[in-house]
Amino acid sequence: xxxxxVDSTRNDLYVGLAATLITTLLGVVVGALAGYFKGVxxxxxxxxxxxxxxxxxxxxxxxxxxxxQALVFKGLGLTLIVLILAFFGWSxxxxxxxxxxxxxxxxxxxxxxxxxGAGSYRLLFRHIVxxxxxxxxxxxxxxxxxxxxxxxxxxxxxxGDPNTSxxxxxxxxxxxxxxxxxxxxxxxxxxxxxxxxGFNLMGDGLSDALNPRLRE
Amino acid sequence: MTGYQTxxxxxxxxxxxxxLPEKLLEVSNLxxxxxxxxGVVKALDGMSLEVNKGQAVGxxxxxxxGKSVTAQSVLRIVPRPGRIVDGSxxxxxxxxxxxxxxEMRKLRGPxxxxxFQDPTTSLNPVFTVERQLTDILTLHxxxxxxxxxKRALSLLEHVGIQEPEKRLKTYPHELSGGMKQRIAIARxxxxxxxxxxxxxxxxxxxxxxxxxxxxxxxxxxxxLNMTMVMITHDMGIIAxxxxxxxxxxxxxxxxxxxxxxxxxxxxxxYTEALLKAVPSVKQTRALEVIPGNIPNLIEPPSGCVFHPxxxxxxDICMKQEPPLEKVDERHYVACHLxxxxxxEGRG
Amino acid sequence: xxxxxTTEDTGPPIxxxxxxxxxxxxxxxxxxxxxxVGDVHAIDNxxxxxSGGETLGxxxxxxxGKTTTGKVxxxxxxxxxxxxxxxxxxxxxxxxxxxxxxxxxxxxxxQMVFQNPYNSLDPRMTVYDxxxxxxxxxxNIPKSQWTDRVxxxxxxxxxxxYHAERYPHEFSGGQRQRIAIARxxxxxxxxxxxxxxxxxxxxxxxxQILNLLIDLQREKHLSYxxxxxxxxxxxxxxxxxxxxxxxxxxxxxxxxxxxxxPLHPYTQALISAVPVPDVDHKGTxxxxxxxxxxxxxxPQACRFHPRCPxxxxxxxxxxxxxxxxxVDGHFVACHHADKFV
Numbered sequence: 001x002x003x004x005x006v007d008s009t010r011n012d013l014y015v016g017l018a019a020t021l022i023t024t025l026l027g028v029v030v031g032a033l034a035g036y037f038k039g040v041x042x043x044x045x046x047x048x049x050x051x052x053x054x055x056x057x058x059x060x061x062x063x064x065x066x067x068x069q070a071l072v073f074k075g076l077g078l079t080l081i082v083l084i085l086a087f088f089g090w091s092x093x094x095x096x097x098x099x100x101x102x103x104x105x106x107x108x109x110x111x112x113x114x115x116x117g118a119g120s121y122r123l124l125f126r127h128i129v130x131x132x133x134x135x136x137x138x139x140x141x142x143x144x145x146x147x148x149x150x151x152x153x154x155x156x157x158x159x160g161d162p163n164t165s166x167x168x169x170x171x172x173x174x175x176x177x178x179x180x181x182x183x184x185x186x187x188x189x190x191x192x193x194x195x196x197x198g199f200n201l202m203g204d205g206l207s208d209a210l211n212p213r214l215r216e
Numbered sequence: 217m218t219g220y221q222t223x224x225x226x227x228x229x230x231x232x233x234x235x236l237p238e239k240l241l242e243v244s245n246l247x248x249x250x251x252x253x254x255g256v257v258k259a260l261d262g263m264s265l266e267v268n269k270g271q272a273v274g275x276x277x278x279x280x281x282g283k284s285v286t287a288q289s290v291l292r293i294v295p296r297p298g299r300i301v302d303g304s305x306x307x308x309x310x311x312x313x314x315x316x317x318x319e320m321r322k323l324r325g326p327x328x329x330x331x332f333q334d335p336t337t338s339l340n341p342v343f344t345v346e347r348q349l350t351d352i353l354t355l356h357x358x359x360x361x362x363x364x365x366k367r368a369l370s371l372l373e374h375v376g377i378q379e380p381e382k383r384l385k386t387y388p389h390e391l392s393g394g395m396k397q398r399i400a401i402a403r404x405x406x407x408x409x410x411x412x413x414x415x416x417x418x419x420x421x422x423x424x425x426x427x428x429x430x431x432x433x434x435x436x437x438x439x440l441n442m443t444m445v446m447i448t449h450d451m452g453i454i455a456x457x458x459x460x461x462x463x464x465x466x467x468x469x470x471x472x473x474x475x476x477x478x479x480x481x482x483x484x485x486y487t488e489a490l491l492k493a494v495p496s497v498k499q500t501r502a503l504e505v506i507p508g509n510i511p512n513l514i515e516p517p518s519g520c521v522f523h524p525x526x527x528x529x530x531d532i533c534m535k536q537e538p539p540l541e542k543v544d545e546r547h548y549v550a551c552h553l554x555x556x557x558x559x560e561g562r563g
Numbered sequence: 564x565x566x567x568x569t570t571e572d573t574g575p576p577i578x579x580x581x582x583x584x585x586x587x588x589x590x591x592x593x594x595x596x597x598x599x600v601g602d603v604h605a606i607d608n609x610x611x612x613x614s615g616g617e618t619l620g621x622x623x624x625x626x627x628g629k630t631t632t633g634k635v636x637x638x639x640x641x642x643x644x645x646x647x648x649x650x651x652x653x654x655x656x657x658x659x660x661x662x663x664x665x666x667x668x669x670x671x672x673x674q675m676v677f678q679n680p681y682n683s684l685d686p687r688m689t690v691y692d693x694x695x696x697x698x699x700x701x702x703n704i705p706k707s708q709w710t711d712r713v714x715x716x717x718x719x720x721x722x723x724x725y726h727a728e729r730y731p732h733e734f735s736g737g738q739r740q741r742i743a744i745a746r747x748x749x750x751x752x753x754x755x756x757x758x759x760x761x762x763x764x765x766x767x768x769x770x771q772i773l774n775l776l777i778d779l780q781r782e783k784h785l786s787y788x789x790x791x792x793x794x795x796x797x798x799x800x801x802x803x804x805x806x807x808x809x810x811x812x813x814x815x816x817x818x819x820x821x822x823x824x825p826l827h828p829y830t831q832a833l834i835s836a837v838p839v840p841d842v843d844h845k846g847t848x849x850x851x852x853x854x855x856x857x858x859x860x861x862p863q864a865c866r867f868h869p870r871c872p873x874x875x876x877x878x879x880x881x882x883x884x885x886x887x888x889x890v891d892g893h894f895v896a897c898h899h900a901d902k903f904v
Contacts, residue, residue: 108679111639111675111677112677115674117670117700122700131687278765422624423794427849427850428850475842479842480842495799496798499798503774505770505774
């Protein structure tokens with residue numbers, strides 16, 4: 001049981017990290033562009049973000065999985081889960097980034113760079129984005145945990161791929177035996193808990209480490 | 217009051233005391249430190265101040281001098297992680313540091329009050345103007361709601377607010393800086409305190425509004441015979457509004473004198489430098505620079521705290537902290553070399 | 564000790580601003596659309612010129628439009644109308660339709676030092692990066708010389724070479740302002756807009772920075788637009804002074820004329836309101852009634868008339884002309900200025 005849990009770690013981490021990477025990238029780019037430019041571009045991006053924000057990702061995945069199963073007789077593969085998570089999960093970051101970009105755009109050090117002749121690209125990616133990293137990193141790290149949890153739920157409910165071993169799957173298999181062989185669920189359960197806790201703490205630590213103000 | 221005195225002794229003491237200028241506030245050797253993660257910030261390190269009844273006294277210094285902390289210490293509202301660690305504050309003859317929180321609370325408002333620098337943060341944003349005032353009135357003066365409202369209205373009139381009935385129902389964010397500061401003044405004066413601290417009350421205001429507010433403070437002080445401590449970095453305000461002034465630097469007193477004496481014959485190099493570094497709207501002259509920066513209050517310089525920036529500094533200045541010495545009856549200075557130095561004032 | 568330049572040291576005009584106007588839209592946001600409901604008259608018909616090596620002080624209280632004027636001149640904000648001519652180049656045209664290379668030239672020749680030293684330096688860049696950013700953008704110096712040039716600039720503002728490795732938060736306000744000045748000088752400008760450069764600094768530090776600015780001006784024959792609400796420091800550094808009220812220039816003259824013999828009632832009130840650090844000073848303070856009106860609906864004709872102690876009927880009906888009829892070179896917009904000559 002223990003070794004199976006360890007084995008699954010690879011898969012769960014894959015889901016968490018891959019999804020987070022994509023959502024962060026997408027979120028930052030969309031958010032920064034939406035916050036920096038005025039007019040049609042910004043309004044359109046904002047609208048799109050808002051639409052994506054309200055879609056309940058978990059339900060969508062479950063729905064999709066059901067349909068998928070009916071069509072192709074397979075459970076949702078990991079990569080597919082990652083893609084769906086990524087496709088719908090970037091809006092939270094985009095909102096935050098947009099808000100911070102608004103604030104930073106008017107800050108004097110950005111104006112100063114403009115007065116030196118810096119173009120929009122330089123302003124956005126050399127000045128604004130590095131200064132919004134702190135909240136973004138914290139949220140991304142929390143997202144890793146969140147995405148892993150989503151996967152766990154999906155697999156636990158039986159919608160995942162029965163062939164790839166994940167914690168959710170293990171929990172799913174162990175569920176009927178919870179009364180008698182409760183330890184079967186113990187390892188994957190603990191793994192989830194420690195994983196989520198670990199990433200949360202890491203988010204905190206990273207945010208502090210990246211703050212030049214605390215560099216002594 | 218401590219001690220029991222027979223009526224006759226007490227009466228004769230009072231009689232005698234009435235003939236002397238009454239010392240309203242006497243701060244001695246006050247030390248207020250802030251215990252931060254980075255170290256202990258010695259915001260006030262042996263500071264003293266004397267204010268007589270009815271006087272307008274100035275407390276002048278730059279950032280880090282401890283002038284705001286002084287007012288906070290007297291009212292005992294020093295924010296954490298600050299704490300008064302030593303010294304004595306006597307108000308109307310009573311030791312404030314010996315009082316309990318409850319007793320202090322009864323003094324704040326009726327006996328002493330502060331007008332803060334930024335009215336945007338010192339007024340509660342979710343209270344109407346009326347409530348800002350009636351809150352304090354009902355707390356200290358036991359008035360009914362109607363009586364408090366009436367008093368609030370008259371207070372607004374008193375501080376020169378136009379259409380006061382309308383203003384009562386507005387919120388701070390709907391008002392301009394000058395108006396907010398007038399309301400902050402009204403609030404501070406609502407219980408008719410004996411002592412008013414004005415902590416940089418006009419720094420955030422436009423010049424013409426500043427003039428209005430300073431005139432108002434002057435007028436109110438005369439009318440109410442109020443004792444006022446004007447805390448500022450602006451030597452112009454000191455010249456205009458105060459009769460006596462204390463110069464603070466890095467938590468310590470540098471010089472104390474009557475305002476005109478301080479301006480015309482300063483005895484401390486910092487005072488002289490400050491007077492020379494301030495530009496005036498009345499004339500163009502070369503500004504003299506004070507080299508260096510405000511010192512680190514966690515590790516202040518040894519000896520005289522001003523010595524690293526003082527052009528006259530000698531060996532003794534680095535080793536020994538200069539005590540506050542008497543120049544004459546009304547003039548004190550903390551400098552080892554004051555007798556030898558020939559300093560220039562401002563006519 | 565720094566001594567201010569006299570008017571004789573200056574050259575021909577290098578900056579000419581004519582009838583500059585900037586309105587900001589006041590917008591109401593609905594669910595699907597925005598509706599413009601008014602204009603903020605930030606600057607209205609502002610004209611002045613600055614000569615080579617000269618400092619023009621621009622004074623006024625909050626909301627008068629002085630900071631906006633600075634930003635518009637540098638084309639950090641688009642003007643609504645009007646023209647800006649710098650060293651013969653039409654600034655607005657260059658930024659709207661001109662060549663990238665011309666725009667870069669303008670960005671090198673005109674620079675700005677901002678108000679808040681705690682916000683005007685990117686907290687994530689080292690001092691070296693901040694100052695050398697100019698070189699990255701303009702590529703006017705070969706990379707091998709960058710370090711030398713950065714050190715040279717630091718020395719110019721009385722900082723040390725080892726400061727280049729540090730981050731902004733490690734410096735005091737005065738030092739940060741020096742870094743900002745070094746950054747502005749990195750591109751070798753001819754004209755620098757100084758927006759309240761010393762307002763957030765302590766008194767003893769202000770003198771340091773003001774003297775530095777005066778010295779640099781003399782060494783490099785720079786022109787300054789010194790924007791400030793602190794009249795005392797304006798007097799210190801400016802040869803000529805323009806006074807703004809609610810988006811308009813109401814008076815423009817030599818510094819001594821403005822301070823010793825102001826012709827506009829607002830200027831008079833402004834100067835009399837400044838506390839003078841002199842115990843024998845016995846001026847009467849002119850207290851203006853009321854508050855500065857909103858720039859969204861400025862008063863008709865003379866914008867100052869609601870608060871002016873001398874206002875008459877004509878002031879409410881006819882906007883006064885900005886001219887120097889009474890004293891040569893001393894421009895004022897007031898129907899009754901002749902009273903004060």
